[in-house]
Amino acid sequence: MTELVVENVEKWLGGLKILSGASFKAHKGRIVALLGASGSGKTTLLRCIAGLEQPEIGKIVIGGKTALDDKAGVALAPEEREIGLVFQSYALWPHRTVFENVAYGLKLRKRPTEEIKTRVEAILDKLGLAHLAARYPDQLSGGQQQRVAICRALVYEPKVLLLDEPLSNLDAKLREEARFWIRKLILELGICAIMVTHDQGEALAIADHVLLLKGGSIVQDGTPMQIYGRPNSFYAADFMGTNNVLAGAYEPQPDGTGIIRCDGWSLPGVWQDAEPPRDPSDIRAVVRVETVTVTPEPTETSQPLDVEGCIYLGDKWEYRLKRGSVRLRAQGTAALPADVAHCTVQPASTWLFNP
């Protein structure tokens, strides 16, 4: 069931266009991630959905109810939108206890005291916070505060749950745990959730659907596997993962594949861009670091490169290789013994794009 429709939302700040016509749909029981670098407009888009910012143009429908429609002159206030929002800073009210923080939404909806008590206790219990109900936010750890913020946003059963960088204030270990249980919780409750993040790992791990934003518009959307495995623009390919980027000239082959010719080096690859080459003399190749194989001895398809250095990263080694103007990063399990190493790049992993 479609819970959220965002249609052609445009937002200006003075003469600056922050959102240029973003459109997407989100469904019950699914998690959508708005992924992008800072300044891509992802938080603005979230705040437009929440009603905290008012876009000049566009339509937003939440749970079947029109929340924004510039043509019909509809712009519901945030409190009329039936949404829950987990702020990046959690924004727990410091003058209220955990219980009071969570109960506030139900109190505003004039639920009977008994019901408020049972519902708040139930959700606190579900997130393992029952014993902290009487505490004040400053007496909680960061992870506990985050869970209280989630309880507060969920307790009144909003149509859509919005999460603004929910994991960014947690330390690395907690973050990995949180992305697992947050996804599990949302799927269990079967609600529609929208999450803003700049962290691709977070987006891939939590979301069912990823929207990649750039300069206020959506450049690609798809499942995490599509976004990571089949990017259709140079921006999308380079934004995700750890990459080698090569610049060179494009040479199409009769069999439909292509070759990128760099300074003293050429690689067979596949054209991945949604658009045909604009200028064949200037294209880019993106090769994910993990797809490059490096061996001390040459193989049939390998090419020799000079070893600039090996870096020990704990669980693996990173190699810095160089030939001509081409520099490559690759990974392996041991340090390279010689000054020259041999590297193999699969044509299918060499994605060619317009710059």
Place this chain on the structure above:
Amino acid sequence: MSLSNDAPRFRAGVILALFVMVAAPALLVIYQSVLDAPFFDDNVRFSLEAFRFVLTDPEFYRAFWTTTLYAFGMVLVAVPLGGILAFLITRTDLKGRKWLEPIVLVPMFLSSIVLAFGYTVSVGPSGFVTIAFKSIFGSAPWSIYTLPGIILIGGLSHVPTVYLYVASAMRRLPSDLEEAARTAGAGIWRVSLDVTLPMVLPALVFSAALNLLLGFETFGIPLVLGDPNGILVLTTYIYKVNTIFGAPTYQVMAAVTVFLILITLPLVFIQRRLLRHARRFAAVGGKGARTNLLKLGTTGQAIALSLIGLWLLVSVFFPVGGIVLRAFVETWGEGIKLTEQLTLANFRAVFEIPSLSRGILNTILLAGFGGAIAVAFYLLVGLAGHRNRGMSGTLLDYSVLLPRALPGLIVGLTFFWLFLFVPFLIPLRTTLISLLIAYIIVGLSYGLRIIQSTLLQVAPELEESARITGANVYRSWRDVVIPLVKPGLAGAWAMIMIVFLREYATGVYLMSSGTEVIGSLMVSLLTSGAMDQIAALSFISIALTAVGLTLALRLGAKIHD
């Protein structure tokens, strides 16, 4: 413009009401200045007679020139001294700087009429210090009833204002900027000159502009110290015009005020721009306590401490000590032992005269209850302007600036007129409400600044999360904003209380029998020369201020910006 449509009616209503309250006095003054008689006169006609009179009166030109000299002279005294004090207390390892700070601020909390009176009784021609000095050295080589004397005293009394701004700028200065210069090879004094000074320059310039404005609006010090020798500034000229003509000449008073506004209004706007600039500098941010204090060394400590000691002696000890002593004696002079003269007669007299004892009660009521009402009003205005991105926000900005261009004396006068002739206000004139309204306007920019900075400390997400959870804007103010700023409001109340306690100029025309206040009573007692009573009232005023200040510190008021 996110959510500019929040509570538009409330915002517009409050801000329009405020605008009427601040614009009415200014417009009335301008209107009155182009009439040939009081505006309520039946045969009143438009006329530029008042301006013609003022512009041909040599006294006016002299007063204007004196005011200019006074304002600039005061800046020249106050800014370097305040800057040095701020530097010594915040940036060096000066001994005892912790307890020095509150003492340095004392002159700021006293009304200038009390301060001026304190100087009269301590270093005036027959003051305690002068007499003591004469008995030792034969003569006292100073006279405070001269323009340089008045400028010096005015300047000294404004050192705390400069100190506050510069010290807070110095505290906000990120220490890594200075540390970077030190690691680049600059010595510690060199850093102060090359990094610290340029960084606090905006604060220095701002406090200079602020003091220039205060200098043009000054009233108490020239009234007390200039009057004996006929030295007039613009405000005292306005005050004395009545005596010159022997009858109320509202149009002349109004015309002079118009000239004064022509000077002060641009100053107010310049200040506003400077403040924005200063904020930009301060916005560089930086936190963490400064660990690197300049070491003064033994000689440095001695020089710095004696400099501060001398300043404290002159700015705090002389006036306050003079008043405390004068309040408990009736006769003194060469050859009289003061210890044998101690008496409570002055206070007895004050409590026996109904108008004076009423004045004390009224002052307490106005400061205590009135201060609380004022804070409530400022809170309403503050909320109306809180995250207000609409047109009314701009109107609010300008409404707050306007009263700053009007000296309290004039605000009091115009409210007196309003309460005299606006039908539904007439019954209120003889109640404390009339004074309270004028006080609220006079204290507006200070009070609102405290409230606004408190409101801004509430993180926007805390309000936004209430909205998302389902609260409308009023509910989010009631449930989130106001509970969070409550401690700040208590502090604001105490600070407003001190402002109302020391106010003297606003009530000069506005108070009537039954609504006397201490400060304005002192102004009118000056004419009759009832020094004994003025001394007792000054002492009571200082005592009340001390109580207010203690309360303020208890409530955690922030004196710093």
